[in-house]
Amino acid sequence: MNEIQAAALSIFETQPKRETNFLLFDLGGSNSNTAVFTVDEEIFEIKAVNGLTHIGGEDFDEALVRHCVDDIKA
Secondary structure (H helix, E strand, O other): OOOHHHHHHHHHHHHOOOOOEEEEEEEOOOOEEEEEEEOOOEEEEEEEEEEOOOHHHHHHHHHHHHHHHHHOOO
């Protein structure tokens, strides 16, 4: 089980058991992941999981710093 699936399962365990759709976004230290899943009473189903290995960590930090510097200069 990867990190995004574990996070989705954790949400499932803490939410009321009613029919619900979730979009979970995880911006981690080295990548970003997205999961779409459905909860229907006691059924937890992951519909899609995807991630990018070049977004997150240093890449994200550098983009955020560039954005802040540009905003301050403006």
